[in-house]
Amino acid sequence: MAISDEEYTKFCDFFYRKTGISFQLSKKYYVERRIIDRAIKTGSCDFREYFTFLRFDMSGEEMQVLVNSMTVNETYFFREDYQFNALVANILPAIIKTKRRSMPIRIWSVPCSSGEEPYSIAITILEKWDQADNWDIEIHASDIDSKILAEARAGIFGARSLARVPPAILLKYFTPRSEGSYQICEGLRGSIDFSLVNIIDTKQTKNITGIDVIFCRNLLIYFDDITRRETVEMFYQNMAPGGFVCLGHSESMSRMTSLFIPRKFGDTIVYQKPQE
Template sequence: MTMTHAPRAVINQITISNEEFAKFCEFFYRKTGINYHQSKKYYVDRRIIDRMNKTNSENFRDYFTFIRFQGSGEELQFLVNAMTVNETYFFREDYQFEALVKSMLPNLARTRRATKPIKIWSVPCSSGEEPYSIAINILEKWDQADQWDIEIYASDIDSKILAEARAGLFGARSLARVPPALLSRYFVSTGEGSYRICDELRGSIDFSLINIVDPMQTRKYTDIDIIFCRNLLIYFDDIARREAVEMFYETMSPGGYICLGHSESMSRMTSLFVPRKFGDTIVYQKPEE
């Protein structure tokens, strides 16, 4: 497709009709499972028009054709990166990390051989605060950590934020809840007001670009014992939520656990999982065979 190099002043005046917005939302939903309603039109329009400017698209029809048929899928990935929200920090909703080291991991350790690794999946992992928090909590608070092979996987649909996660560089906002002792133990100051997580932890996390609505991409995950999927499913509609949790169910080991965000409830999506209360949090368990 040939992209027309229209004058910038004209491009900035582009508007997206309600019909075009609906067409885009249906396409984006099929690709990502994320469902945007009319109330989000301003948010979505701004990001589409920004990408139209960057690709010198003359109108929505040209841009929509471009993202649908570009062989590499590069522009669709740029748009996905622009659309996704990445707001997180270390030890967020830390009561679930307490449940991880005090209940979930000890329960798993009691029912299996130490020769089988414990697999944990953080999705979406955003800029890495969650999977790194998982690793730090295990090292600091689970007294059996040295006795087990623990594999931590982290995935996101946003390629730009994954690059940041792999780099492991964090500012004051992300680190606000990290105690000074842990900051000195696991981070190195860059001298510019930010800190880089230690190489050992960076190398221990398997980061991958994954779209969870694409079965070809999620099939690499098998026998997962614990999933952290917090504040993702709120962006899905009922059908996409159900399909996502059924996919999680298939990837998990019997007796495995899944943690959702505090405003999410598995009971509204499926009856496949059993709710378990550990301390101040509720997690969901795949029944044991």
């Protein structure tokens, strides 16, 4: 089964409209392999038949399976930990200056992948923020990949994910499993709200409001300029005044919008929504 450049372009336009993810011609081999695999598994005889099935599948199940196969989930615990250090040393202290004690602190990890990032956030707060017991902290974690969300909820991780976890933290928050894997404790698994969210779908993001901190690292590099701008504008609308956005080390808010104020904390730059 082969896919012509014209068919590839049609598929990429469709996938972009659905997910905001933009694939260039240089990615054709990567994308084509996954399309052909799904075409074979659904019994389609060629690309045209599969593409027709995909577009008119009212259940959306095939689109979700395809999205799961297309998305990259490379992550590990305490990745770019200078941002977690800034969270407890600078960001959270700044947030509580303007919050009443009765108000929750809301943190959103997007995309959360298999859960290493939101669990790292939770552990860092518990271990390093002396005000953790005095505030109601909500950690929301979302991804467009339903399969990876199931893995995040299960909280079972191998050696690669855990390579940077200190032995004392591993002993305190994880239980050994088979073949060198570990499962994070039930208390942390139950404390994080994992949900399936396509962030370019306004119907799915409209209820994610009052967010104080957003971790959105290494996602926007997969979007084009228009979708990047629309995404960070959505963040702005969904955030509480004075909230912060943490991007990946290669991403810069200044290239997308002037809505946020850059703030340098230690070794990282984060972006703050102005206080009203």
